[in-house]
Amino acid sequence: MATTDEKRGPFDYSNDPVRPSPHLLVRKDEPFNAEPTLSALVRRYITPVPEFFKRNHGPIPDLDASKHTVSVEAPELPSITSRRFNMSELRQFPKREIIAAIQCAGNRRDGLNKLAKVKGVIWAAGTIGNATWAGATMRDVLLAAGVPEYDDPAVRGWHVSFEAIGECEEDRVYGSSIPLWMAMSPNRDVLLAYEMNGATLTRDHGYPIRVIVPGVIGARSVKWLDRITIQPAESNSFFQQRDYKILPPHVRENELAEWWPRLVALQELNVQSVICEPTEDQSVNGGPLTIRGYAISGAYWRMHVSVDGGRTWKMAELYNTSPSPERHWGWTLWALRVPKLSIDAELVCRAWDAAGNTQPELPVYNYRGVMNNAQHRIRVLPSSKV
Numbered sequence: 388m389a390t391t392d393e394k395r396g397p398f399d400y401s402n403d404p405v406r407p408s409p410h411l412l413v414r415k416d417e418p419f420n421a422e423p424t425l426s427a428l429v430r431r432y433i434t435p436v437p438e439f440f441k442r443n444h445g446p447i448p449d450l451d452a453s454k455h456t457v458s459v460e461a462p463e464l465p466s467i468t469s470r471r472f473n474m475s476e477l478r479q480f481p482k483r484e485i486i487a488a489i490q491c492a493g494n495r496r497d498g499l500n501k502l503a504k505v506k507g508v509i510w511a512a513g514t515i516g517n518a519t520w521a522g523a524t525m526r527d528v529l530l531a532a533g534v535p536e537y538d539d540p541a542v543r544g545w546h547v548s549f550e551a552i553g554e555c556e557e558d559r560v561y562g563s564s565i566p567l568w569m570a571m572s573p574n575r576d577v578l579l580a581y582e583m584n585g586a587t588l589t590r591d592h593g594y595p596i597r598v599i600v601p602g603v604i605g606a607r608s609v610k611w612l613d614r615i616t617i618q619p620a621e622s623n624s625f626f627q628q629r630d631y632k633i634l635p636p637h638v639r640e641n642e643l644a645e646w647w648p649r650l651v652a653l654q655e656l657n658v659q660s661v662i663c664e665p666t667e668d669q670s671v672n673g674g675p676l677t678i679r680g681y682a683i684s685g686a687y688w689r690m691h692v693s694v695d696g697g698r699t700w701k702m703a704e705l706y707n708t709s710p711s712p713e714r715h716w717g718w719t720l721w722a723l724r725v726p727k728l729s730i731d732a733e734l735v736c737r738a739w740d741a742a743g744n745t746q747p748e749l750p751v752y753n754y755r756g757v758m759n760n761a762q763h764r765i766r767v768l769p770s771s772k773v
């Protein structure tokens with residue numbers, strides 16, 4: 388039940404996996420929260436598993452795949468009897484593989500924390516990763532469990548709630564929900580994934596099975612999945628009812644209780660782009676220089692990069708291997724080669740999507756520090772000063 392902002396615990400973290408990547412910046416040890424450096428992140432279109440950010444609200448469960456099951460239940464739908472699927476049953480559904488970027492809603496929280504104190508792990512811009520995910524489609528599994536199509540009047544406007552196994556700081560267990568239409572849509576590619584980048588999921592990323600919701604904040608992609616519930620309302624979890632909402636800028640801790648219920652639970656990602664190379668305060672010579680970064684949005688986009696603080700803009704070259712525009716779940720990497728850079732250059736990037744949405748010029752504060760997609764600005768140092 389989402390009742391309190393008090394943390395549970397303390398929990399035992401002694402059985403957490405060992406993570407050897409030299410490219411991970413550890414933001415918090417317990418629970419383990421880490422993101423890669425931006426230069427490591429932008430190096431490959433598919434993010435290697437050791438460098439993929441890890442975002443946890445408790446210890447990492449150590450589950451036995453041969454005993455693990457996922458239940459599907461709908462207590463308010465008399466036509467459905469609850470079912471449990473074991474891992475070999477889940478593997479018997481047609482296997483679907485997609486490329487999808489997962490981004491934490493708290494990505495770039497550091498930018499909002501500069502405006503005023505925010506609550507949460509202070510992330511830079513590395514809590515995003517692009518991977519291939521394979522598993523059964525949520526649609527196939529729900530249909531096999533007898534769930535009606537989402538436009539059936541019996542379930543119209545309903546939600547699919549996910550619950551994990553394992554201890555969690557803010558609630559009884561980690562949970563979230565997405566609308567039933569999204570879970571059932573053949574075009575949304577929501578998965579019960581058991582593979583990441585062609586290999587069995589690692590414990591850190593949800594072994595033996597997790598939800599993958601492409602195009603939506605990472606919080607909805609529940610790891611170590613235990614229960615799926617089809618229900619008329621959103622999940623009652625802390626992470627649906629209280630966290631992962633954008634509070635108005637004036638709201639502080641003492642007003643949270645009255646504000647949470649008024650706000651919408653975040654789902655789809657906003658337009659985002661970040662400069663990964665060069666990095667802030669990196670010394671560069673006068674050029675030529677290649678500026679690189681990533682971008683993500685729900686729809687097709689264009690990338691603008693400025694080397695004069697946003698007065699004039701150039702078009703960057705885009706790289707994305709997504710198979711079709713309506714299945715654009717992967718991120719786009721972009722690059723712009725500039726022949727010459729002035730000594731006090733300020734680099735700025737902004738993406739545009741097909742709905743005409745772009746990134747705000749300046750960040751707007753919210754207490755939980757979520758969804759910061761302000762134009763990314765960095766200053767580089769002329770090499771003569773070094």
Ligand SMILES: Nc1nc2c(c(=O)[nH]1)N[C@H]1C(S)=C(S)[C@@H](COP(=O)(O)O)O[C@H]1N2
Pocket residue numbers: 439440441442443444445489490491492551552561591592593604605606607608609610611
């Ligand atoms: N069970 C469980 N699922 C979870 C979380 C968690 O703490 N526990 N964190 C969520 C959040 S906020 C994000 S951003 C993604 C991160 O996935 P990753 O650690 O595989 O990168 O997992 C989501 N699923």
Ligand SMILES: [Mo]
Pocket residue numbers: 442490491492493605606
């Ligand atoms: Mo997240």
